Amino acid sequence: MAKTKKQQKTKSIEESLWQSCDKLRGSIEPSEYKHVVLGLIFLKFTSDKFEKRKQELIDEGQEKYVEMKEFYNMKNVFFLNEKSRWSYIIKNAKQDDIAIKIDTALHDIEKNNPSLRGALPDNYFSRLGLDKSKLAALLDNINDIDTLKDADQDIVGRVYEYFLSKFALKEGKGKGEFYTPKSIVNLIAEMIEPYRGIIYDPACGSGGMFVQSIKFIESHHGNKKEVSIYGQEYTNTTYKLAKMNLAIRGINANLGDKAADTFGNDQHKDLKADFIMANPPFNQKAWRGKDELNDDPRWQGYDIPPVSNANYAWILNIVAKLSEDGVAGFILANGALSGGGEEYKIRKKLIENDLVEAIVILPRNMFYTTDISVTLWILNKNKKERKLELPDKTKAFRNRESETLFMDLRQIGIPFEKKFTQFSGEQIENIVSTFHDWQEQNNTYKDVPEFCYAASKAEIEKKDYSLVPSKYIEFINRDENIDFDDKMKVLQTEIADLLEQEAESKKELEMVFKNLGYEL
Incomplete structure (x- = not known):
C-alpha cells in the first residue's frame, strides 16, 4: 500500500532527526546520547504545548494569568519559566554555554512540575x-518539528518511538533491554485487552507496555481515564526514559518514588492489578542473596524460586499482583517451559491452580538483545468466565476450565531492519482472533497442525507438567520445518547457559564443603 504524503513527511522528519543526532556518536555512547536527544524532543514538545496554552489565555482575555502555573496545570500542560522555553534555547543555541542553559531549563521544568520528579536528564549536556556546533545543528533540526500540527498523527510520540527502537538497535545485546519491540507489545495488548482498571508492569523499561495499552483503549473508543497505571524500573536512566515517554503522551502513571529493584524494594507492595504486561530480564542470575527473600509473601503457596534464575520469581511476583479476575501477558525465555527442581514444583502448582491460559512461542530474532525464540505466557485468575464490555463490542469469555491453549508462531512474521522479525497487523489479527475464538468457545476454533492446540489439564499432567508447545501441537512435516542451523544456534545458547549454571552450582558446593572443613 502506498504511503500518503503526510506519512512520508512524518517519516522524513524521523529519519532526518536520527541522522542529525547520529552525528553526536563520535565521543558519546548511544546509552548516553539517547538522553540528550530525547530530552531535547521533550523540551520542544512541552514548550509548544505551553505556548499554545499561553495564547489561549491571551485570546480569552486572561493575559494577567499567563505566568501562573495553575492555569497550565489545570489543562494538563507543564508550566515553563521564561528561560525554560524552547524560544530561549534557540535564541542562545550558538552560545558557548548552551549546554548549561539546556540543563538549567530541564531542571527548572522538573522543579516546577511535581509529576515530572525524577524524569528528566540531570546535567547530561x-x-x-x-561539540557546540553539532549540538547547535541538532537544535536546529528539532526546531523544525511542529509538534502540535496534527494531533491524530501523534508526531512526537512516533518520533519518540522511532528513536527508542533505533537506540535499542544501536546498543545491541546486553544494553537495549529498555525497549520491547512494538509488534510484541501490540500482540500482548490485543490478546489480554487491558481496557479498564489497574495496569501494572514490574519491569517497565521505557514504558512501551503502557503506551500500547492506552492505544488499545483509544482504538476501541474507550476512555483512558478509566485505567490506572503502575510500574517499576530498576535502572535509573531507563526510569527517566519511561517518565518522559509517558509525559509526552499525557499518560499519568505511578512508577514509584525512584528506580528500584522489584524484588528487593517493591514499590507497590499491596497492589492488585487487573492487567499485567511485562518483559522482565531473561534468565536473570543471582537476583537475590542465598537466604534473602525466603519469607517473601509473593511466594506464598509455592516453592521459593531458585537463586540461580529469576524467571519463576517474576512469574510469582506477577501471580501475587493479580486481582481475583486479573489477566497477565508477559515474555520469558523458553527454558522456563520445562526443567526441574523448584521451577518444576512451581510450574506444577501453577497448572494445578489452573492459572496458565496460553503459551505462545514467538519467532526468533524479534528482540534486539537476543536472537533466540522466546515465550509469551498468558495467565488468568478467572478462566471460568470473564465478561469484557468494550464501547464497540461485548465479549463473554467462557474458557473450558482446566484447558490451556498452545500456539507456535515460529513460522510467522515479516522481516525488518534486515535481520529482525516482526508481526504484521494482519498476522496479529489472525493470532488474536484464534485466541479469542478459543476463549469464547466459538465453533470457528479448531486445533491447527503446526499452529495451535488446546490441551486439557490431564494431557499436561501426562506430559509431566511440561509447557513446551511442541509436545502438544501436531507437526505434520516436522523434519522439513526445522532449520538445523537455527536449531544449533539455539542449542548452543541454551548449553552455554546450562554450563554457566553448572559452574555456579559447583562453586556453591565447594563453598559448603569448605565451610565444613573439607576440600573437594
Whole structure:
C-alpha cells in the first residue's frame, strides 16, 4: 500500500532527526546520547504545548494569568519559566554555554512540575562536553518539528518511538533491554485487552507496555481515564526514559518514588492489578542473596524460586499482583517451559491452580538483545468466565476450565531492519482472533497442525507438567520445518547457559564443603 504524503513527511522528519543526532556518536555512547536527544524532543514538545496554552489565555482575555502555573496545570500542560522555553534555547543555541542553559531549563521544568520528579536528564549536556556546533545543528533540526500540527498523527510520540527502537538497535545485546519491540507489545495488548482498571508492569523499561495499552483503549473508543497505571524500573536512566515517554503522551502513571529493584524494594507492595504486561530480564542470575527473600509473601503457596534464575520469581511476583479476575501477558525465555527442581514444583502448582491460559512461542530474532525464540505466557485468575464490555463490542469469555491453549508462531512474521522479525497487523489479527475464538468457545476454533492446540489439564499432567508447545501441537512435516542451523544456534545458547549454571552450582558446593572443613 502506498504511503500518503503526510506519512512520508512524518517519516522524513524521523529519519532526518536520527541522522542529525547520529552525528553526536563520535565521543558519546548511544546509552548516553539517547538522553540528550530525547530530552531535547521533550523540551520542544512541552514548550509548544505551553505556548499554545499561553495564547489561549491571551485570546480569552486572561493575559494577567499567563505566568501562573495553575492555569497550565489545570489543562494538563507543564508550566515553563521564561528561560525554560524552547524560544530561549534557540535564541542562545550558538552560545558557548548552551549546554548549561539546556540543563538549567530541564531542571527548572522538573522543579516546577511535581509529576515530572525524577524524569528528566540531570546535567547530561554539561557533563558530556558536547561539540557546540553539532549540538547547535541538532537544535536546529528539532526546531523544525511542529509538534502540535496534527494531533491524530501523534508526531512526537512516533518520533519518540522511532528513536527508542533505533537506540535499542544501536546498543545491541546486553544494553537495549529498555525497549520491547512494538509488534510484541501490540500482540500482548490485543490478546489480554487491558481496557479498564489497574495496569501494572514490574519491569517497565521505557514504558512501551503502557503506551500500547492506552492505544488499545483509544482504538476501541474507550476512555483512558478509566485505567490506572503502575510500574517499576530498576535502572535509573531507563526510569527517566519511561517518565518522559509517558509525559509526552499525557499518560499519568505511578512508577514509584525512584528506580528500584522489584524484588528487593517493591514499590507497590499491596497492589492488585487487573492487567499485567511485562518483559522482565531473561534468565536473570543471582537476583537475590542465598537466604534473602525466603519469607517473601509473593511466594506464598509455592516453592521459593531458585537463586540461580529469576524467571519463576517474576512469574510469582506477577501471580501475587493479580486481582481475583486479573489477566497477565508477559515474555520469558523458553527454558522456563520445562526443567526441574523448584521451577518444576512451581510450574506444577501453577497448572494445578489452573492459572496458565496460553503459551505462545514467538519467532526468533524479534528482540534486539537476543536472537533466540522466546515465550509469551498468558495467565488468568478467572478462566471460568470473564465478561469484557468494550464501547464497540461485548465479549463473554467462557474458557473450558482446566484447558490451556498452545500456539507456535515460529513460522510467522515479516522481516525488518534486515535481520529482525516482526508481526504484521494482519498476522496479529489472525493470532488474536484464534485466541479469542478459543476463549469464547466459538465453533470457528479448531486445533491447527503446526499452529495451535488446546490441551486439557490431564494431557499436561501426562506430559509431566511440561509447557513446551511442541509436545502438544501436531507437526505434520516436522523434519522439513526445522532449520538445523537455527536449531544449533539455539542449542548452543541454551548449553552455554546450562554450563554457566553448572559452574555456579559447583562453586556453591565447594563453598559448603569448605565451610565444613573439607576440600573437594
